[in-house]
Amino acid sequence: xxxxxxxxxxxAEARRAAMGTPELAQKSMQRWLAWxxxxxxxxxxxxxxxxxENEGKLVRGKNKVITDGPFAEVKDLVAGFMIVEARDIAxxxxxxxxxxxxxxxxxxxxxxxxxxxF
Amino acid sequence: xxAALTRIFGVHNxxxxxxxxxxxxxxxxxxxxxxxxxxxxxAWLMATAKNRxxxxxxxxxxxxxxxxxxxxxxxxxxxxxxxxxxxxxxEIIRDEQLRMMFSCCDPRLKEEVQIALVLNILCGFGAQEIxxxxxxxxxxxxxRIARGKQSLATSQRLxxxxxxxxxxxxPVVQRALYLLFNEGYHSVSADSVVRRELCRxxxxxxxxxxxxxxxxxxPTHALAALMHLHAARLPGRLDGAGDxxxxxxxxxxxxxxxxxxxxxxxxxxxxxxxxxxxxxxxxAIAAAHVQAPSVDRTDWHTIVGLYDRLMAVxxxxxxxxxxxxxxxxxxxxxxxxxxxxxxxxxxxxxxxxFYRAAFGELEIRRGRPGDARPHFEAAIHLARNATxxxxxxxxxxxxASK
Numbered sequence: 001x002x003x004x005x006x007x008x009x010x011x012a013e014a015r016r017a018a019m020g021t022p023e024l025a026q027k028s029m030q031r032w033l034a035w036x037x038x039x040x041x042x043x044x045x046x047x048x049x050x051x052x053e054n055e056g057k058l059v060r061g062k063n064k065v066i067t068d069g070p071f072a073e074v075k076d077l078v079a080g081f082m083i084v085e086a087r088d089i090a091x092x093x094x095x096x097x098x099x100x101x102x103x104x105x106x107x108x109x110x111x112x113x114x115x116x117x118f
Numbered sequence: 119x120x121a122a123l124t125r126i127f128g129v130h131n132x133x134x135x136x137x138x139x140x141x142x143x144x145x146x147x148x149x150x151x152x153x154x155x156x157x158x159x160x161a162w163l164m165a166t167a168k169n170r171x172x173x174x175x176x177x178x179x180x181x182x183x184x185x186x187x188x189x190x191x192x193x194x195x196x197x198x199x200x201x202x203x204x205x206x207x208x209e210i211i212r213d214e215q216l217r218m219m220f221s222c223c224d225p226r227l228k229e230e231v232q233i234a235l236v237l238n239i240l241c242g243f244g245a246q247e248i249x250x251x252x253x254x255x256x257x258x259x260x261x262r263i264a265r266g267k268q269s270l271a272t273s274q275r276l277x278x279x280x281x282x283x284x285x286x287x288x289p290v291v292q293r294a295l296y297l298l299f300n301e302g303y304h305s306v307s308a309d310s311v312v313r314r315e316l317c318r319x320x321x322x323x324x325x326x327x328x329x330x331x332x333x334x335x336x337p338t339h340a341l342a343a344l345m346h347l348h349a350a351r352l353p354g355r356l357d358g359a360g361d362x363x364x365x366x367x368x369x370x371x372x373x374x375x376x377x378x379x380x381x382x383x384x385x386x387x388x389x390x391x392x393x394x395x396x397x398x399x400x401x402a403i404a405a406a407h408v409q410a411p412s413v414d415r416t417d418w419h420t421i422v423g424l425y426d427r428l429m430a431v432x433x434x435x436x437x438x439x440x441x442x443x444x445x446x447x448x449x450x451x452x453x454x455x456x457x458x459x460x461x462x463x464x465x466x467x468x469x470x471x472f473y474r475a476a477f478g479e480l481e482i483r484r485g486r487p488g489d490a491r492p493h494f495e496a497a498i499h500l501a502r503n504a505t506x507x508x509x510x511x512x513x514x515x516x517x518a519s520k
Contacts, residue, residue, distance in 0.1 A: 019144045032151035051148040080152065 001085045003046060003113040004092035006099070009076040010106035012054050018104050031100035039084060044095055049082035076107065083113065136239075138174060142167040172199065215240060216330055219323060220277040220284070223291040227266055232294045233301075234259055235266040241319040284332055291333075292341050292397070295324050299345050303352070317352065321345050328384075339388035340397035346381030347404035350374040362509040366413050378408045399428045418448035435466045439473055451484040471500035475510060478517075487517040 019025040039045040054077060058069045079101070086092035089112055096108040146163050156162045222235040237243040249259040277287070302316025324342045328334045354368040363369075385401050403424045410416035425441035438461040446454020458476060467473040478493035494514040501507035 015148075016144070019147055025143070025147050029147055029151045029155075033154065036152065048152050051152060080148075082152065 001087060002115065004084050004086055004089065005111050005113055006049075006082045006084060006092075006096060007109040007111065008079045008081065008099070008101050008106060009109055010079050010101055010104060011075060012077055014105035015054070015077070015079055018100075028100060031103070035098045035100060038098065039095065044084045044086060045082075046085045047083040049080055051080040052078060054079075079106070134174065138170045139167055142170055168203065212326060212329075215323075215326055216333065217277050219291055219327070220287055221270060221273065222266065223287060223294050224269065224277075225287065225290050227269060229294065229297060231262045231266045232290070233298055234262040235270070236294060236298065236323070237316075237319070238263050240323065241315075243315075288333055288335065288338070291327065292337060295320050295327070296341060296344075296397070298323075299348070303348055314352070317345070317349050321349065336388045336391045336393050337395035337397050339384050340395055340401045343381045343384035343388055344397050344401035344404055346377045346384060347401060347408050350377035350381060350408055356505075360505070361512070362505050364509075365407070370411070373408060381405065381408070394427075396428065396432045399424050399431070403428075413447070416447070418444055422448050433462075435461055435463045436470070438462065439467060439470075439476060443476055446480055446483070451480040454480045455484075469500060471497040471502065471506060471510065474500065475513065478513060482517060490517045 017024075018028045036045060036048065056069045058067045059065070060067065084092060084095060086095060089110065092112075093110050096110050099106075099108050101108060142163055145166055146159070150156070150159075218240055219236060222239060223232045227235070234248055237248050238245070245256050245260045245263060248254075248263075249256040299317055299320035302313045302318075302320060321342070324338065324345060328338050328342045350373050351368070353374060354370065354372040355363060357363040357367070357369075381401070382405060385398075385405055388398060388401070403421055406417050406421050406424070421444045422441065425437065425444055428437050429441060439458070442454055442457035442461065445457045455477065458473075458480070461467070464473075474493045475497040478490040478497065481487070481490035481493065491514065494510050494517065497510040498507055498514065501510055
């Protein structure tokens with residue numbers, strides 16, 4: 001089993017839309033909790049991760065210029081992350097198919113976490 | 119929460135308060151959906167909203183003009199946090215909700231606007247839900263809310279409950295809550311979930327009103343009693359198949375005994391003082407119904423007497439219709455039909471299916487099912503939803519089999 005990180009990518013708009021009304025928000029919550037519950041019972045959930053704020057700062061270049069991240073307009077905002085355990089990347093990607101973010105305008109980026117062998 | 123934040127931001131910044139609440143909700147849900155729902159979600163939400171309020175004040179205290187009576191305290195970090203904290207204390211929130219209620223029920227606003235505002239600001243209903251409950255278009259409801267909020271924003275501050283005109287505005291607030299409850303209880307359009315929510319919110323706000331010495335007058339208690347006694351009968355209004363069940367056929371064991379007990383206690387409480395409001399009379403009628411073991415053993419003498427008094431203080435064709443039905447129970451179907459035929463303003467009932475159905479029922483009872491048929495046919499024609507239509511069709515069928 002290896003670790004894979006899921007990066008949830010979406011737009012600020014889609015993120016808001018998923019929570020637009022109490023009914024939608026409730027549905028979205030239920031879907032997420034159901035998906036996470038499923039991953040957990042099957043032993044894939046390693047770290048639930050954290051959701052991220054939409055906006056932040058960007059530190060860039062040799063001059064270390066700090067700019068406000070105009071992230072709200074960005075097409076694929078990283079909205080959160082999570083770490084799962086899977087047999088291989090194919091299985092990790094397969095498991096990501098259940099993610100509710102796909103119902104909106106989002107994507108899940110699946111990246112193997114580099115193994116550290118000491 | 120909106121009420122608490124409005125205390126901080128000032129009523130002219132109502133939309134800011136709403137944004138903060140909305141934002142707190144979104145944040146909460148983002149976190150909950152991955153971390154799970156905490157044990158005490160409302161405390162969590164309050165804490166989030168409080169922090170957001172602090173952020174907003176720190177960021178904008180120079181640019182935005184907040185609540186005049188508190189703004190001085192916002193200037194220093196020493197006083198800022200305690201003031202915001204205090205605004206979220208439960209007694210203050212209760213007080214602010216009352217003030218907000220009185221602010222929404224401005225007599226200059228139309229009743230429909232007042233109710234839309236109460237539902238939106240104090241109950242957190244969206245325009246779509248309000249539209250669904252009131253058989254109105256979403257756009258119309260949005261306009262109502264916007265108009266109401268505009269007028270709220272122009273007032274310098276929330277209605278002050280120490281003001282002399284609490285007494286003059288109290289009936290407006292009571293009336294709005296009464297209409298809100300009726301909308302939930304009788305609404306023909308909304309689905310049962312929304313209706314139950316409307317009733318529950320009306321009861322919650324009325325209890326808030328009843329719990330405060332300044333607004334907990336006898337009519338307020340009578341209004342609360344009325345709501346509890348009606349709500350107790352809600353589970354029996356539809357039978358097992360989801361069909362409308364009339365008072366005659368209702369399974370009385372489905373009535374909610376706890377609500378009945380509370381309603382009766384409230385009614386007793388409302389009896390101090392010698393004022394008899396419309397709410398007293400209606401609550402007394404409801405009490406006579408819920409305390410009777412069956413339709414036959416109902417105290418129809420008392421009920422007719424109460425309807426007579428109700429007609430004297432607040433006459434309406436619907437009250438007259440209910441009175442006629444009670445007379446039929448007391449004196450027989452002939453007398454009931456007489457009473458139906460002499461209703462003043464009966465043309466206002468022309469579109470009301472239960473008016474024609476009442477004639478039909480009484481014709482059946484006096485042994486003339488043939489004469490009942492056209493009445494039920496008319497009622498079917500006037501039915502406002504499938505449940506009502508099914509009910510009248512069943513009644514029409516029962517005429518044929520007699």
